[in-house]
Amino acid sequence: MPFDARTDPLLKVENLRAWYGDSQALHDVSFDVAQGELVTLIGRNGAGKSTTLRSIMGIVRNRKGSILFEGQELMGKRTYQIARKGIAWCPEERGIFADLSVRENLTLPPILKPGGMSDATLLETFPNLKARATSRGTQLSGGEQQMLAIARILRNGCRFLLLDEPSEGLAPVVVKEIGRQIRLLKEQGYTILLVEQNLNFARSVADRHVVIENGAVVDTLTNDELAVDLDRVKTYLGV
Amino acid sequence: MFDGITPQLLFGQLLIGVINGSFYAMLAMGLAIIFGLMHVVNFAHGAQYMLGAFVAWLLLSTLGVPYWGALFIAPLVVAIFGLVMERLILKPIAHLDPLYSLLVTYAATLVIEGAVRLNYGSTGLPYSSPLPGGVNLGFMFMPWYRLWVVVFSIFTCLGTWLLIEHTKLGAYLRAANESPETVESFGINVPRMMTLTYAFGVGLAGLSGVLAAPIYQVSPSMGSTLMITIFAVVVIGGMGSIMGAILTGYLLGIVEGLTKVFYPEGANLVIFFIMLLALIFRPRGLFSGEKS
Numbered sequence: 001m002p003f004d005a006r007t008d009p010l011l012k013v014e015n016l017r018a019w020y021g022d023s024q025a026l027h028d029v030s031f032d033v034a035q036g037e038l039v040t041l042i043g044r045n046g047a048g049k050s051t052t053l054r055s056i057m058g059i060v061r062n063r064k065g066s067i068l069f070e071g072q073e074l075m076g077k078r079t080y081q082i083a084r085k086g087i088a089w090c091p092e093e094r095g096i097f098a099d100l101s102v103r104e105n106l107t108l109p110p111i112l113k114p115g116g117m118s119d120a121t122l123l124e125t126f127p128n129l130k131a132r133a134t135s136r137g138t139q140l141s142g143g144e145q146q147m148l149a150i151a152r153i154l155r156n157g158c159r160f161l162l163l164d165e166p167s168e169g170l171a172p173v174v175v176k177e178i179g180r181q182i183r184l185l186k187e188q189g190y191t192i193l194l195v196e197q198n199l200n201f202a203r204s205v206a207d208r209h210v211v212i213e214n215g216a217v218v219d220t221l222t223n224d225e226l227a228v229d230l231d232r233v234k235t236y237l238g239v
Numbered sequence: 240m241f242d243g244i245t246p247q248l249l250f251g252q253l254l255i256g257v258i259n260g261s262f263y264a265m266l267a268m269g270l271a272i273i274f275g276l277m278h279v280v281n282f283a284h285g286a287q288y289m290l291g292a293f294v295a296w297l298l299l300s301t302l303g304v305p306y307w308g309a310l311f312i313a314p315l316v317v318a319i320f321g322l323v324m325e326r327l328i329l330k331p332i333a334h335l336d337p338l339y340s341l342l343v344t345y346a347a348t349l350v351i352e353g354a355v356r357l358n359y360g361s362t363g364l365p366y367s368s369p370l371p372g373g374v375n376l377g378f379m380f381m382p383w384y385r386l387w388v389v390v391f392s393i394f395t396c397l398g399t400w401l402l403i404e405h406t407k408l409g410a411y412l413r414a415a416n417e418s419p420e421t422v423e424s425f426g427i428n429v430p431r432m433m434t435l436t437y438a439f440g441v442g443l444a445g446l447s448g449v450l451a452a453p454i455y456q457v458s459p460s461m462g463s464t465l466m467i468t469i470f471a472v473v474v475i476g477g478m479g480s481i482m483g484a485i486l487t488g489y490l491l492g493i494v495e496g497l498t499k500v501f502y503p504e505g506a507n508l509v510i511f512f513i514m515l516l517a518l519i520f521r522p523r524g525l526f527s528g529e530k531s
Contacts, residue, residue, distance in 0.1 A: 059420050083426035095421035097414045104410055109425035156426065 003071025010035045010160060010191050011056070016065035018048075018055045018215075025051045027216045028065070033160075038182070038192040040202040040209050044238055048215035049195040050092055053162045056193075057089045058082045069160070084112050088153035092164040092195070096137035096145045103133045106152055113157030125181065126151045143174035150181065161185070163194045167201045179204050199237060203227070211236050246378040249500055256496020257489065258385050258454065261392035262447055264488025266465065267472040268396055268481055269443035272403065275479025276416045276436050279329060280341035284469065285462025286351040287441045291317045291448020292457045293355060296364050306369035306453065314445040321441025325434050333433075348463065355459040363456025388450050395446065396485045403481055412436060416479075471514040477524020486526065 009032035018026040026048050033039045041049040054060045056067055058079040067074040074082050083089070097105055106122065106129065123130040126147045132140060140148060146166055153161060166182070167175040175198070182205050186192060196202040202209060209226055211219040213236055226233055266288060273281045281287075294313040298304035304312065324347060332339045373382035403409040415422040415429050423429040448462075455461055472491055476483030491510050499506040517525060 057424055059424070078428075078430075079420065079423040080426050080428045083424050089424040091421060091424075095418050097417050099413050099417065100410060108407075108410060108414060108422075110427065112426045153425075 005035055005070075008071060009033055010037075010070060011193065012066075012068040013052070013056065014066040014068075016052065016055055016063065016067065018051055018060045018063040020051075020060070020062075025060075025215050026055060026063070027214070029212070029215070029217055031210045031217055031220065033191060033193055036186070036189055036191055037208065038186045038194065038206050040194045040196045040206040041212055042196055042199065042202055042209050042233065043212035043236065045197065047212045049197075049212050050164050051215070052212065053089065053164050053193065053195055056082075057087065057162060059089075083156075083158070086113055086158045087160045087162065088156060088158035089162045090149045090153055090164060090166065092168065094145045094149040096140070096148055098136065098138040100137055101134050102129055102137060102140065102148060105137050105148055106155070109152055109156045111156055113159075115159070116157035117151075117154045119155070122151045122154060125154075125184070141174075143170050143177070146170060146174075146178060147181070150178075154185075159190055161190055161192045163192060165195050165197065167196065167198045175201055197237070199230075199233065209233070244500055249497075250376075250379040252496040252500045253493065254379065254381065254385065254496075255499075256493040257389055258492070259495060260489040260492020261389050262451060262465070262488075263469060263472050263492050264396050264485045265392050265443060265447040265450075266469045267476065267484035267488045268399060269440040269447075270469060270473050271476065271479055271481050271484035272399070272443075273437055273440040274337075274473070275481065276412050277333075277433055278337050278340075278416075279344070279437065280337050281344050281437075281440065282341050282466070283324070283344040283347040283351065284441075284444050285464075285466035286348040287317055287321060287444040287462070288448040288451070288465065289355070289457075289459060289462035290320065290351065291445030292366070292452040292455075292461060293359075293448070293459075294445070295449040295452045296366055296457045299366065306366075306449070309452075310446070310449050313449045314442040317445025317448070318438040318442030322434055322438040324441075325437040329437065330430070330434070352459045352463060359459070361459060363458040363461075366452040366457055368453040384453055388454065391450065392447075395443070399443070400481055400485060468510055471510050475510075475514050475517045475525055477527030480524055480526045483524055483526025 011033040013032065014030045016026050016029040017024065029048070029052055041052055043049050051060055055063045056074065058074065058077055069085055069087060072085065100108065117125070128144050129148055129151060132144060137145070137148070150163065150166065166178050170178065179201055182192065194202070194206065203223060203226060206223055208220065208222050210217055211233060218236065221229070266284060270281055270284050273279050291313050294316050295306065295309035298309045298312060328343050328347065329340060332343060368384045370383040370387055373380055403412060411422060411427055411432065415432060419429045451461070472487050473484055475491065476487035491513065495506055495509055498509045
């Protein structure tokens with residue numbers, strides 16, 4: 001059946017299993033993300049959240065199940081082919097290239113689709129980067145590196161973003177700023193799948209939460225449901 | 240100690256040093272590109288250099304293609320050979336330790352050299368100079384062809400360095416060396432880029448081979464005798480440092496040439512002695528920017 005953007009989820013993950021060597025990291029993970037929605041994958045350290053993103057992106061190659069994006073199967077596709085379909089990935093370690101300047105890092109990804117942010121808009125959205133344009137990537141603070149990592153994937157025209165723990169290791173004031181920018185992206189129509197351990201941060205930006213434990217989905221709840229049943233999720237996270 | 244050293248001897252050896260340095264620089268640069276961007280220790284680089292010279296010889300002797308045509312065709316043929324080699328024997332072991340690539344390319348060297356030896360024998364095959372004659376500078380005679388080799392190699396080295404360090408393509412390559420997953424997630428076909436990088440590095444070896452054909456005789460072992468020195472150049476310059484490989488190549492060629500003037504017995508040892516010192520005092524190489 002052809003993909004219908006009005007009714008079908010943009011991303012549909014079904015029975016996703018993934019392995020690192022002989023060790024199975026994901027066990028039949030299933031969830032979906034609608035167009036324009038911001039969904040978080042929450043769970044403890046090592047629960048399989050980042051592996052889910054890496055499997056969607058094709059970086060974890062040893063995987064089975066089904067990943068449909070705009071109705072097209074991503075299984076068997078290489079990472080670069082998945083990116084060209086309109087999915088951008090911001091890795092947990094940020095992936096800022098030490099050898100390149102901020103501007104070079106920012107302009108490194110090629111334009112894959114029309115409609116990406118212009119350099120001027122990006123620097124307006126992330127003003128800290130403007131002042132550091134000629135600095136080496138590794139001379140930036142953690143927050144600036146995170147902003148650069150997010151800004152970098154907004155140029156290429158991809159409208160589906162996979163963000164892996166953007167708040168990790170950052171000062172509260174920076175986390176707040178990152179949260180503001182993520183909400184801004186959502187307002188602009190981006191669809192976002194966000195991996196988070198910081199429950200407060202996840203609550204401040206998301207529409208829906210998928211809880212992952214030991215490589216499997218154990219709960220799914222909306223942001224409103226989370227507000228009234230916070231203890232349930234805190235138990236999962238061991239908070 | 241310096242008795243009997245005439246300007247002719249000094250400048251003659253200096254010229255030989257610069258010419259040898261041109262080959263050291265070009266070959267070391269290709270090796271540094273392949274190692275620096277792909278983590279492949281390409282032991283077959285010498286055999287691929289020999290193939291460049293050999294293809295040039297074959298083009299001339301069978302098809303009548305002159306040197307200037309071979310200068311374009313032979314590196315292309317060798318690059319395509321490298322492309323096939325990367326797909327068939329290097330890609331399957333890309334995830335393993337670089338030691339495996341060294342062993343595999345060493346095996347490939349033996350096969351390539353053996354195949355050429357089997358068909359064309361061990362003795363050198365002559366290749367006449369496309370630029371005969373030269374100019375008398377008063378203190379020495381400068382053959383035109385050797386001048387061409389030096390100038391051409393300098394431009395090739397500078398051009399390649401600019402390509403890697405100052406273009407978008409080079410930025411992709413350097414970034415892919417740091418994090419191939421991230422670069423591929425940008426929509427860049429990193430596996431193909433790596434294959435083409437290997438082919439480019441191998442093509443440079445082939446180009447050096449064509450340049451070498453009129454100076455040294457074309458023989459199956461012409462590359463393997465040079466390879467140990469080239470590895471020493473790369474180690475001294477800093478594994479993976481492209482400018483390091485270029486500068487060290489020329490520098491060591493000159494040092495070797497001058498040693499032949501002042502202490503001929505030590506000419507074959509000097510490069511390895513410098514390598515020993517570099518490994519002790521700057522194990523990451525003279526141009527790596529780090530001491531250890």
